Amino acid sequence: MRNREHEIYDVVGIGFGPSNLSLAIALEEYAASGPGNEMSAVFFERQSSFGWHRSMLLPSATMQISFLKDLVTFRNPTSSFSFIAYLHASGRLPQFVNNQDFFPTRQEFHQYLEWAQAQVADRVVYGSEVTSIRQPFSAAPQPPDRLLLEVADAAGRAGRVIEARNVVISTGLVPSMPAGTERDERVWHSSEFLEKYRRMNPRELRRVAVAGAGQSAAEITRFLYDELPHAQVFAAVPSYGYSVADDTPFANRIFDPEAVDDYYFGTEQTRGAFWRYHRNTNYSVVDGDVIRELYRRSYDDEVRGVSRLEFLNLTMVTGVKRVGAETRVSLQSGPDAEVRELNVDVLVCATGYDPMEPTGLLGDLDRLCLRDEAGRYRVERDYRIATSPESRCGIYLQGGTEHTHGLTSSLLSNIAVRSGEIVDSIVARRTA
Incomplete structure (x- = not known):
């Protein structure tokens, strides 16, 4: 990377999770498809190494999508970057087939992602973050055909400015906490669960609470119940119990x-x-098997006459405060109900995520991005932000397009095809 600092890149990816990993592979395969197809590309990722929801790699937690919805298969079934290729390279293909399961564990799928990224790691700069994007000044009548990106290191020190003809933003979702609730050493978001849990002495966790109605909330509740046999686990569910995900x-x-x-x-x-x-x-729903497993644990407690797992239905977290060594959680069942307080050692908020919002990253460039009547970015079918004639460069989004492209915008289900469409768009605009 340092030897090519002053190169104008055809593509710069901001963030390197599964979506931009899939894009890097699509670029690699396009380059291999014929002479003259090479495109210079680099990806910046603020993490020090590749990682995808590491803090939710719970034991026995499985993917909610088929292994065939991997990084490449729906775009290129013959790809050497497929999950099947990974199993073959790992010597586990026959064993996986004998398992007769479409849904690998989350841990195994993460190993597949790490295996894939190792093959394109020369395109990735870890421990670096793009902090701003701007358009250079040009006295020519035609707008400039490149963007300037400011890149900082992991400590936040500005390192260099690079040039790109296209940027693909994939900085991920933003953890959402209940109103008035801040994260600290005893109040966690699900995105940091295992990281924070491993810092604790499990014997000191005697009363723990989990807020949320989705898959992560249910999985964390099950994990805490199983891992802390001495503890009481409270599940604050805003609905009347968990709702099953429709995967028919x-x-x-x-x-x-x-x-x-x-x-x-x-x-x-x-x-x-x-x-x-x-x-x-997908939203605020749980796999049927996980629901049944939790209900069975609760029922078995009743049979034994114990009360280790308590479901607080129709209940929202409305506030949190520290009282000595304890965390006091305010809970409310309905808008007019009396607020109940619950003392716990740890509160885990599995309360979802807010969409990716690139406005701050774009800075002054944002004024050239067109918006709809609701103030949202107008996004073309190829995932490119619609811009005014003053901008000739491509600004693509991998995420934050639910309002234009639907439910799959932040999910793994469509990343292979989406990455291919972005590459096709960049190629078409380059040759136009």
């Missing part, structure tokens, strides 16, 4: 690549129907 075949078709077109080119009524009817495929 017809509902799953909304994650098909073709569904993106149906959403993007659909009417407002069509888009509303997507969310109204199919929100239960």
